[in-house]
Amino acid sequence: MIRIHCPICGQRSETEFSYYGDATVKRPDEHETDPALWVDYVFTRDNPRGWHREYWHHVQGCRQWLVLERNTLTHEVSACHLASEASS
Amino acid sequence: MKRLTTGGRINRDTPVTMCFDGRDLPGFEGDTLASALLAAGHKTVGRSFKYHRRRGVYSAGVEEPNAMVTLHEGAFREPNTRATCVEAQDGLVAASQNAWPNIHLDIGAVNNLLSPFFSAGFYYKTFIGPFSGTGFWMWCERFIRRASGMGRAVHLPDPDTYEKVTTTCDVLVIGGGAAGLSAALAAGRKGARVILAEQDTVLGGAILSDPVGGESDFWLKQIELELHTLPNIRILTRASVFGAYDSDTYGMVEHLSGCEGQPRQRYWQIHAPRAVMATGAIERPMVFGNNDLPGVMLAGAVRSYLNRFAVLAGQTALVATNNDSAYATAIDLASAGAGVTVVDTRTEVPQALREQAETAGIRVLRGHAVIAARGRKCVTSALVAPLDQNGQPLQLACDLIAASAGWSPNVHLWSQLYKTPEYRPESACFIPRALFEAHLQPAGLVTAPMEMAQIITDGFARGSEAAGPDGDAGTVPESFDGGPLWSGNFGPVWCAPGVKGKAFVDLQHDVKLSDIDQAHLEGYVSVEHLKRYTTTGMATDQGKLANVNALARMADLQEREIAEAGTTTFRPPFTPVTIGALVGQDHGAHVRPTRRTPIHDWHVAQGAALAEAGLWKRAWYYPQGDEDVGAAYRREAAHVRAHIGLVDVSTLGKIAVQGPDAATFLNRVYTNGWKSLRPGRIRYGVMLREDGIVLDDGATARLGEHEYFMTTTTANAAKILADFERRLQSDWRDLKVHVTSLTDQFAAMALAGPKSRALLQTLCPDVDLSPEALPNNSFVEATIAEHPVRLHRMSFSGELAYEIYTPSGHGQPVWQAIMTAGAPHRIIAYGTESMGTLRIEKGHVAGPELDGRTTMEDLGLAGLASSKKPFVGSVLRHRPLLQSEDRAQLVGLLVEGDEGARGGSLIFAKGAAPEGHGEGWVTSATYSPALGKYIAMAFVKNGQARLGEEVQIVNLLENQTSSARLISHHFFDPEGERQNG
Numbered sequence A: 001m002i003r004i005h006c007p008i009c010g011q012r013s014e015t016e017f018s019y020y021g022d023a024t025v026k027r028p029d030e031h032e033t034d035p036a037l038w039v040d041y042v043f044t045r046d047n048p049r050g051w052h053r054e055y056w057h058h059v060q061g062c063r064q065w066l067v068l069e070r071n072t073l074t075h076e077v078s079a080c081h082l083a084s085e086a087s088s
Numbered sequence B: 001m002k003r004l005t006t007g008g009r010i011n012r013d014t015p016v017t018m019c020f021d022g023r024d025l026p027g028f029e030g031d032t033l034a035s036a037l038l039a040a041g042h043k044t045v046g047r048s049f050k051y052h053r054r055r056g057v058y059s060a061g062v063e064e065p066n067a068m069v070t071l072h073e074g075a076f077r078e079p080n081t082r083a084t085c086v087e088a089q090d091g092l093v094a095a096s097q098n099a100w101p102n103i104h105l106d107i108g109a110v111n112n113l114l115s116p117f118f119s120a121g122f123y124y125k126t127f128i129g130p131f132s133g134t135g136f137w138m139w140c141e142r143f144i145r146r147a148s149g150m151g152r153a154v155h156l157p158d159p160d161t162y163e164k165v166t167t168t169c170d171v172l173v174i175g176g177g178a179a180g181l182s183a184a185l186a187a188g189r190k191g192a193r194v195i196l197a198e199q200d201t202v203l204g205g206a207i208l209s210d211p212v213g214g215e216s217d218f219w220l221k222q223i224e225l226e227l228h229t230l231p232n233i234r235i236l237t238r239a240s241v242f243g244a245y246d247s248d249t250y251g252m253v254e255h256l257s258g259c260e261g262q263p264r265q266r267y268w269q270i271h272a273p274r275a276v277m278a279t280g281a282i283e284r285p286m287v288f289g290n291n292d293l294p295g296v297m298l299a300g301a302v303r304s305y306l307n308r309f310a311v312l313a314g315q316t317a318l319v320a321t322n323n324d325s326a327y328a329t330a331i332d333l334a335s336a337g338a339g340v341t342v343v344d345t346r347t348e349v350p351q352a353l354r355e356q357a358e359t360a361g362i363r364v365l366r367g368h369a370v371i372a373a374r375g376r377k378c379v380t381s382a383l384v385a386p387l388d389q390n391g392q393p394l395q396l397a398c399d400l401i402a403a404s405a406g407w408s409p410n411v412h413l414w415s416q417l418y419k420t421p422e423y424r425p426e427s428a429c430f431i432p433r434a435l436f437e438a439h440l441q442p443a444g445l446v447t448a449p450m451e452m453a454q455i456i457t458d459g460f461a462r463g464s465e466a467a468g469p470d471g472d473a474g475t476v477p478e479s480f481d482g483g484p485l486w487s488g489n490f491g492p493v494w495c496a497p498g499v500k501g502k503a504f505v506d507l508q509h510d511v512k513l514s515d516i517d518q519a520h521l522e523g524y525v526s527v528e529h530l531k532r533y534t535t536t537g538m539a540t541d542q543g544k545l546a547n548v549n550a551l552a553r554m555a556d557l558q559e560r561e562i563a564e565a566g567t568t569t570f571r572p573p574f575t576p577v578t579i580g581a582l583v584g585q586d587h588g589a590h591v592r593p594t595r596r597t598p599i600h601d602w603h604v605a606q607g608a609a610l611a612e613a614g615l616w617k618r619a620w621y622y623p624q625g626d627e628d629v630g631a632a633y634r635r636e637a638a639h640v641r642a643h644i645g646l647v648d649v650s651t652l653g654k655i656a657v658q659g660p661d662a663a664t665f666l667n668r669v670y671t672n673g674w675k676s677l678r679p680g681r682i683r684y685g686v687m688l689r690e691d692g693i694v695l696d697d698g699a700t701a702r703l704g705e706h707e708y709f710m711t712t713t714t715a716n717a718a719k720i721l722a723d724f725e726r727r728l729q730s731d732w733r734d735l736k737v738h739v740t741s742l743t744d745q746f747a748a749m750a751l752a753g754p755k756s757r758a759l760l761q762t763l764c765p766d767v768d769l770s771p772e773a774l775p776n777n778s779f780v781e782a783t784i785a786e787h788p789v790r791l792h793r794m795s796f797s798g799e800l801a802y803e804i805y806t807p808s809g810h811g812q813p814v815w816q817a818i819m820t821a822g823a824p825h826r827i828i829a830y831g832t833e834s835m836g837t838l839r840i841e842k843g844h845v846a847g848p849e850l851d852g853r854t855t856m857e858d859l860g861l862a863g864l865a866s867s868k869k870p871f872v873g874s875v876l877r878h879r880p881l882l883q884s885e886d887r888a889q890l891v892g893l894l895v896e897g898d899e900g901a902r903g904g905s906l907i908f909a910k911g912a913a914p915e916g917h918g919e920g921w922v923t924s925a926t927y928s929p930a931l932g933k934y935i936a937m938a939f940v941k942n943g944q945a946r947l948g949e950e951v952q953i954v955n956l957l958e959n960q961t962s963s964a965r966l967i968s969h970h971f972f973d974p975e976g977e978r979q980n981g
């Protein structure tokens, strides 16, 4: 049971959230036409053992998208920001 | 064995009568089922797992390997409960397990004679060698399954109720013995919110096994009194903390059975930033021949039965030990009048203990060990030999062997969080490593302390630390004389050389010393492999009794230290947890929410058959007379095309898209262009995923300059809203757009059929509904019976049709008003089945076609992809594989015969052998009343170029083949004259 400190709702249980995925990848510019960049964005992922940035959605809470710093080995969560305020 | 007339912590004023194996079993309040069985002289209470050997009560706690019983009857039956943990209650019905016809005459006991065939890994060996893949294995499998196993599970629905609680506290104290009580007291005095969880029915832990009225009793009463004065301490008994999880979360089960009107168990999820683990220790068996014979028990358990339950387990007792702790048992037995001999493996015994024993009239044999228990049905004597093998074995008559090979701290919860405990050789046990930053800190016997005072001071200190720096914990309670501990003066011998007969390491699984030896000979090195190969410490044991002895034997054979061999992994649960407790109320219809449309009650009142669509209940069809679904959908579909029908489409996803950049946003998520859509107009659109595959489709209306009303398919509504939110909060933060779900806020219904305009006009006489004023793909605001509605002129059925949106609360009256006004036009309500027929006739795609694998080209929708702007998926939809010419394309099938096709059937060329994956597959199929034929939609390789070709439809599940002709999937009115008229 991971507990996540949502900046809007406070400390909540993992079951209220849905996991989305890697928050380190950046969507190419709208007008980018090089398929290689889009393939990289859509399909290529690291699988780190340790600290990772991830998108989570407080889907059964405030419905804000969050960026978590989570340790994939220990499940520790060291930071949680609103995606809308996270530095990209 | 017998019940003493005085003493114990049982309530002699409240006798109870239980039933064991069909016979009355007397007991008292405060007894366990096990103590009542012992008091009544039941020596054999079960048969063992593999060999069906007689087994008696062995322990007095959760570690019980033998006295497994089935409780209750009928639907309430619960197998594999430990009699040592079952509270005595009037009327309790219990039965022994694993024996037929009964425990005294058990046919399965023949396995005992066949034991050479059931040694370590016997089950796995039936898979290999000359037997593999033969009927012999099948035969073994059947035999093994029947011969082994424990109690039988019940197949009836569980009539008990369970509930779940989630709670928080500052400090969770696990275990209500001396250490836990001290911890709770310190934390409580400091003002922390404390939960003290004790698995037993009362607080006290090991103190309950001390003689009544002693120093420890006085201590316990003092502490309990003070704890009850502190309102910030919540004391829970019968509550086992079974698991420690991430983020300081603990799982606990509280047993409530027997309490009138309460659930049977309550599952707690406790969030506690700090916890103290005062879980104590479990005694370890001595290993010798026939050490499973009824009459062989753990020494500490014998003392518990004597002092807590006033049951003297034997008249002539032999106490076999390698440490000091068992002397307390010996002395208490002697005071109760038993003849006692201590067989101590050590040559050096502390003088004070020896003198105490001798004063009590106990004979102490030093440097000796029991090598075998003897007796047919129970212990009648023991074979005792000097360890230096200087001299002959002695045969000593006895009816009880109380054995102690040391104790194993209950490190389970700690180990679940922090992995491997450390081995302390001088006390021969695993203890938690010192981890100062750990949120769960051990205290008491679980740390194998050398003296009693340390249990109390450590418990108090851990409780005080857990509560944080504020507040005053006061002074530490004074210690009491709790009898000798095992941890100092420990003698390493737990199994004498030259044991005779079957010597068990794991009683529950019938794992013998020789099985460990065999595993070693067969090359097993890792402890994890040893555990699985021999099944040592599996199931409810979870390393409680068997672990250390098995490891010790293995380490000996490998000529290594136990510390090097390591231990197996501890996983939750510490004690068995009923699935029912974890499930709580979330079963049957309550597994997930049920969604009902605002018009649901009307459908039910009309006798509609309901279908599940995700969480939704939808009206499937409205049977007339004894119509089945097949007859009903044909009638409904034909009626709509001939007259008029109304269908509830409230489940459609509805999203308000608002803001100055709303049109830009739609331009990005839809493949077609949105800048040109004027207010008052509606447009159909397709969305792709980032990888270029079609995600969803639907219509969006422009309500105003900066406001759009989008619909999605029922299935994708939640997913699409979440996806929009993510984009707007991350990659597209620059867009001034807000999205809001309106799915539950609006009812929606589709009025379809040639008479729909005429009917609507009577309902909305002030609104111009003429084709010029309201052409297809436009909407108008109106009222129906004074309810506000928005009429979207658009068609899914291919008929002249309107979708009517109204706030949810108005849904049912609007629906009712339309049905009433429609009577002269012969209006009917139609369900999702006929709605599907109408859309297939029309060739519209839906869920079965948008299956997450298909492209716009596959679906014949490529014309909707704008080339003038980028959109989600616009680059990757051009990947070579997605543009390949031999992809399967959407086509129609005209099916021959009177059976029709089934979704999922494969398509093969005419005359081709039906092997492999074929050239395509059927997605949606129906009988078409409009065409008078069976039709279907299908994906067929290069299908659009093959129209007119005859193919085979092969249903491999039902072994049916039919033939069909490929035609356009726009089966009915391809020009759209009906809907545009």
Ligand SMILES: [Zn+2]
Residues within 6 Å of the ligand: A006, A007, A008, A009, A010, A058, A061, A062, A063, A064
């Ligand atoms: Zn939130």
